[in-house]
Amino acid sequence: MTHRPRVVLGVGGGIAAYKACEVLRGLTESGHDVRVVPTEAALRFVGAATFEALSGNRVHTGVFADVPEVPHVRLGQEADLVLVVPTTADLLAKAAHGLADDLLTNTLLTARCPVLLVPAMHTEMWEHAATRANVATLRSRGTVVVEPASGRLTGKDTGKGRLPAPAEIVDLARLLLARPDALPRDLEGLHVVVSAGGTREPLDPVRWLGNRSSGKQGYALARTAAQRGARVTLVSAHTQALPEPAGVEVVHVGTAAQLREAVHLAAESADVVVMAAAVADFRPVDRADFKIKKSDRDPDPIALTRNPDVLAELVETRRGVAGSRQVIVGFAAETGSGGPDGADVLDLARAKLARKGCDLLVVNAVGEGKAFETEDNAGWLLGADGTESPIELGSKAKLATEVWDAVGHLRLRCGDAPG
Template identity: 70%
Template sequence: MTSAPPPAPRRRSGATARIVLGVAGGIAAYKACEVLRRLTEAGHSVRVIPTESALNFVGAATFEALSSQPVRTGVFEDIPEVAHVRLGQQAELVVVAPATADLLSRAARGRADDLLTATLLTARCPVLFVPAMHTEMWLHPATQDNVALLRSRGLTVMEPASGRLTGVDSGPGRLPEPAEIAELARLLLERPDALPHDLSGRRIVVSAGGTREPLDPVRFLGNRSSGLQGFALARVAAQRGAEVTLVAAHTAELAAPAGVRMVHASTAASLREAMLAEAAEAEVVVMAAAVADFRPAQQADHKIKKTAAGPPTITLETNPDILVELVGKRRDGQLIVGFAAETGDETGDVLHHGRAKLARKGCDLLVVNAVGEGRTFEQPDNAGWLLSADGTEVELPSGSKALLASRVWDAVARRSPV
């Protein structure tokens, strides 16, 4: 089978791009307006190409107002511009959201019977299809064959979310949240080859977020972890075909990534219990959660009051080292990835402390991040180093947290059994 032409080189993070947003005719078309808003607010030039049926759900005037560009559906409009060729040739990314069963079928078969499908044939850039349809349609062998065919050509077809559909129906086939679509769009602009379907069938468990250790019913010991990096790892792994469970501690109220099963935890003890249980059947375990090193030795059953005697003395005790325990209990062939948030001090720099932690923890791979004000925690971007137990060290340049996640999964894919 002939593959699609090579994708464009990686773009500079944050650079503006020419994006085509295709919209097929499904009830989820209204969410395309939010996808469009997020892409334009990121500074991109977005041309919306709906199908005729999509305009039954959202009118052309809405897309034109939000994009500041004309909206057309047919190949016989704007003849001098040769739009059915030029739009695809000039695009740096094509996103189709929602992509209905009909649209996926026409794209897979190379149809060119409207402006959107013609544009898909002329595009030589990354293409992201975002399916949305009823569960029965998504799981039908014909749809699954079309998805497999599109992926075999190097195009990206997202796994849909699970949840409420139209009416009382619920299940896989729901359009992922616009924020998630925009995140993957940014990833493909940063790195066009970031989402190969190379983790298909792999069982992966990822931890994310920061634990909180209660002091009293009001206060706790915690950290600034937002969970963004762990969620990005889970999201990218699922879109690369893995069966992913995300053990989430406290996060910035993040929605579960599409195609990801989520388990909630709170304290280090509850995270430990969940990770040990989930890791038992996993082929890859990633400890990205920021686990509190210490917890109060005693938890007050009432709010500790401020008194004239001054602040109370709080005795701390050490939390279990979950990563070390996971390494000690690993099953044959299991790959374990750790994360280390470090700052330099008088004894060494960030990388020095990361190397020492890799040796101490005994995991296969360790991602080392430099943390501090405006770095890593609660930020959309990340950077660092990927250290391997075999002594290999790879610098991870600054970019989206999804980009860093894609580099981690590259290393995992190379090591995972085929």
């Protein structure tokens, strides 16, 4: 029988507790065995019956329930992941100082698996010196404390401290279950620019030339970089309505020209640039002001012109900056040539790496059910130094961690300390 990963889902006493239900459903539907451990305050927001119905497991808050099973010890010992959604300022303080006055805080003390804390609180509480010290303490011990999102808080307030989207939390949880060391704070102090999604080149007010990129890989790269400590600018072309990653500045664009302008501007202060977007190679020479109508005659051919090569431009710009140590990562979506030369995906990718001059190139074999519009990804990671590493099929978040690992190793070889 296949092992079902065991997750303890702690729920803190904040208004965002209701979103823990969506996280719970996402984990159970993807095959995880989830035991919900709320605080007493959390049950003021969501009743135990809801958690029991969604998880299929009993819910307790105190250490004196099911005493023969010793749950205050067993839950942490047997878990593959402890996840707390939301983590209030109070819970952060208790975890940092080793307090254990209920079942959840006892579980945090006995856990020897990855621990993922997802804070949600008002901006003033998140920015308070005590909270910042508690977060630093927990991170120094290896606990993953997620950067919160910005947006609408309780009442009329807005700012940093909003709970990230439940789907994003589930992705991070699954990532840590697959790879417990996936989120070190090794990018602190760096400015990272990531492009994502597919550009659209208008033919008329209702039609465009585009591609099948969903933006999921670029968003995974941005999300992972932010949780590894970087300041992240995400230049986002058209995506499948993806939630904005927590802790990331998002710049929305439409066309290749708009993406080019936004990336060049952000790259001026960037330590790392990752071009994961699928940028259109061509655009129509002319854009009709009105919808092109059907007619009895054959339509006029659509004249195309080549778009600028943003990746090559970034490399050329870097060459003009004395002493620049900026790392540039490209992406290549290849199908093989299919022609008489018989060039395969890797042949084409090697030629592209040499032509573009970037430091790393992530290569995806694309086609039906591959790379585009999927949840998982695979491929190869090529280095300008001739190294080639296969990337096994896994989540796009997992691929993102391999890219950031490679960036970190490259920076170390170039003499740059992390952060």
